[in-house]
Amino acid sequence: MARMANPAYSTWSTTTGASALATAKRARGLRACRRFSDGQGKKTVARCGARFGLRCPAYSSRVSTVVGTSSSLACAASFSRKPFARSVARVSDRQQEGLCVVGLRQAARGGCVKASGKKKDDDNPYSDTVLLPQTDFSMRANAKAREPELQAWWRENQVYEELLRQNRSAGGDNFTLHDGPPYANGTLHLGHAMNKVLKDIIVKHRLLKGKSAAFVPGWDCHGLPIELKVLQSLKSKERKGLTPMSMRGKARDFALKTIGEQAEQFKRYGVWGDYEKRYQTLDPEYEAKQLEVFGRMFMEGHIYRGLKPVNWSPSSRTALAEAELEYPPGHKSRSIYVAMPLAETKAEALEGLEASLAIWTTTPWTIPANLAVAVNSEIEYAVCKMEGGGSSHLIVASDLVESLSEKIGRALSIVAKLKGSELEGCTYKHPLYERTSPVVIGGDYITTESGTGLVHTAPGHGQDDFQVGQKYGLPILSPVDNAGRLTSEAGEEFEGLNVLGDANEAIIAALEREGALLLEELYEHKYPYDWRTKKPTIFRATEQWFASVDGFKKDALDAIDSVEWIPKAGVKRIRAMTSDRSDWCISRQRKWGVPIPVFYKKDSGEAIVTEETLKHVIDLVREKGSDAWFELPVEDLLPESLKAEASNLTKGEDTMDVWFDSGSSWAGVVSAREELNYPADLYLEGSDQHRGWFQSSLLTSVAVNGCAPYKTVLTHGFVLDEKGAKMSKSLGNIIDPKNIIEGGNNQKKDPAYGADTLRLWVSSVDYSSDVLIGPSILKQTSEIYRKLRGTIRFVLGNLHDFNPESDAVSYDSLPLFDKYILHQLVTVQEEVDSNFESFQFSKVFQTIQRFNVVDLSQFYLDVVKDRLYIRGSDSFERKSCQTVLKHMLDTLLPMIAPILPHLAEDAWQNLPFQTSSKSVFLHGLAEAKSEWKMSGADLQELEILRSVRSEVNRVAEIARKDKLIGSSLEAKVVIRTDSQELHTILSKYSESANGVDELRYLFICSQVDLKEGPAGEGVTEIPEVGTFRATIERAGGLRCARCWNYSDTVGTFGDHKELCDRCHPVVQGKKAVANVAA
């Protein structure tokens, strides 16, 4: 077990920001002391142990004020009981022994073995009468070892499953956060970690609130990236021998192996879920559900087959979805200006003229597929005489005459003007082929921003071109094969040339030869690339399967409006992306995927899909998985009624776009499982999923069921490095989440922070935009973690002799100071819960952090140390405080558990009293006791007292600097006020019957003197109350050897001349008990 630290050290760390890591080095004595800074890197804070509870100057004062060498003096004082008397070296020796006070007590109970060898120092006869904290809960998280232990304990005790059962049987509502499946390919990065931790925080919070919040982790398993991984892993000989089935087998193995590895990582982050019943898009049942979605859409008429230009990647020989494209900067195309000579004209302005249409294109290879020139009916065009062009004229948009003239270096003089609409119906001759084509009216995409205002139109190679072609009944010519080579349809001259390579060269040369080329120039623009091969793509018409989004676009837009989008800007993004989107090409020419279950007639190529064929195939897939499609002969894939026709049919070879796979997860998982809500309560992914999973899920769900698959969609930004740069291999700034948890190769540079620190970081950032992480951010986060751990340890340690059954003090009997901190606790509890509900975790983080540092460490826990250590074990002063500390644990531990599950559980396992729940999670969130909220005069008075306390702290620090006092217990605080109201309030607390609600304890000084009358110079104002002035004098009387308070009563007790009136009865009581025992 971990060696016990002197509790006084650890409680300090909550106050001072001193590093707990250094606590572990405490045995090195002063060397460790000096290592502690106050967080601002300036002051060295004393970490002397206040051994035996004796108050050294540092201990009893606000630690942040102890600077420089006073730390060593403070230590010396605590060990020698003669302030400032001992040498530094002596302190160092002594400190090592001093550290073991608690250890010895532990040893007596069979605890700390290491410490038991140390000899107890009994310089102080009262050492055993002081009640120091005791706990096995270590200051060090030791996360690398401890977190896996806790996770194993959760598994063995089935805490997640038990909690779900408990919530279900109590009638808790379902809450469904549906997991967007990560791709089962490669290692996880910080974006994955942030995503899964955010989800887990939400799920754990809802579970703690009593909801039936099952979380089913999922994985996206099919598609090209995995196929590529498999291909890359094979030697070229093996690759040649690969059959579709052996490829699929290897791809499946690869996906399953990756899933296993990723699942272990997610579990290590502390992410809970039904890992046993996880969903995988390669599961037969899932595939069957996906095919049902396809079937329903088919039967509704939303699926069709068509020749259509799609984004085609010649490098991977497949069609690509919009989401699979990227637009790297700096792409340059060979753009050309071409003259297309008019054949027939109806426009008067052109009668008798020899004229050509000037067109411009950035894809010369599409010239063979040119079937029209489109103009904008609203734009004005000019007929220009071209210098040196004989009798020939050029037609170009009026606005572009000048720029074109400059480009081609020839004067253009306008001879006539006409509207675009007047050009419609003219025909022109193709410069390379014996054919004429029409001038057509295009859409708004034709502008005068660049080019000539006349658009080269190839319906087989462009989206707008295709639309216009449909309107005018043009054929869809696409003389390019899968590999991107021109086919015989392009003519003998060009057949076999690569459209991304030598085809452009040849076509430009031919145009020049025919005298049609006006100009060639390089043109830099956005151009789509294949996101995997990083090679340019082309638009190419192929036979593909489509989901006709137009058919249900309006419903989809209505469904978008019914969803809550967080942040709100998300609705605009998805609305724009959905309303702009054209039909969804869902077919891919790959092997590793779910087949599109279609048969084709061998003779006519006609596609056969019926309700019966669908059902038969779906049943087969449900039973054998989608391998069945690839493995079985056509006859077996056909239903009884069609078997006879098997010889005339073939099965389709296309597989589905993986976005259709993951986009069907609402059907494969959410609506398929009883414990989940459909529509799901929440989808939560990166903001890039507006065009990815959010949209594909929406489209399939709307097409089949007419509703969105989710009620709320939450998006988060991306993880950047500390300077705001994208993480990349080339920059070398990638932070592996595994290294944050387990530490890097150099543990000094990259210490093992543990999953809780990673999770605390996730909670701390504003994830609505991009978030930053790096070594210094992690270090700060771990400091915050340690402070919280220190607070929890202090509270646990001070409850070692508390039995809630018999010792608890009723709320009504509690001192006001205690009621006040319970008021703060309930306020924090409500604030935290509402921020958890609205997914504002950074506010949860800030609220807990502020409560811990400002209200607990620097205030309440600082003030109550005296009560806890000095008062008798059965005293009201101690028991009332312990009652509060128990409430604190009951509330705080479940409250932080969604973010810091390991810390909360570790503390729960170390509770020094019996509880009805074996896990903090089974305990659930504590009920917020609104009756603990204070109001009116009491609350106002306590807030005023806190203001006065800050001022007293300030002047005490000056007094210490001026060496008027060493510790605050040497002080008498004098408060002068001319405010009747303030005087009355302060007087109320000058002496109290309960021994708690007193100013001297609040200020941690020995005496307080209240004076009425003019406060004089340097007053402090409390708004609406009045002004006061606090000054420090040396306290009167002698110092008590046990509690270090100064009192006139020291010296008045015959049997214990060194004790004060508070300590005397405690020590006597102890003795009496000891005698009885003897």
Ligand SMILES: [Zn+2]
């Ligand atoms: Zn005393």
